[in-house]
Amino acid sequence: MAKTNPLEFIQQVRSETSKVTWPTRRETVITTVMVFLMVAFATVFFFLADLGLKAGVAFVLGIGS
Template sequence: MAKTSPAQFVRQVRQEVAKVTWPTRRETAVTTVTVLVMVFIAALFFFVVDQALSFGVRQILGLGG
């Protein structure tokens, strides 16, 4: 494999960065809110499942009050 000079490397990097389509501020905000909502839903789901399993285990082992 041929060695690339630092100047050639910088030119190639600039060409690749020019191809990138950057999201708008609105797209970034919408994506961020969507991720936060999904994280909240997942946390709520796992909390409910954890509580249900905990209750079931306590009932099976006779530790329920």
């Protein structure tokens, strides 16, 4: 494997970085909001699933709560 000197490495990194298609601010904001919404929905879903399982186990074991 050939060694690359630091200056050449930095030039290669800059060259590759210029090829990247960066998201717009709007795309970034929309994606961030969607992530937060999905986290909120998952939180509610698992909370309700936990309550349901807790009630089911309590019923099967005859534990009143």
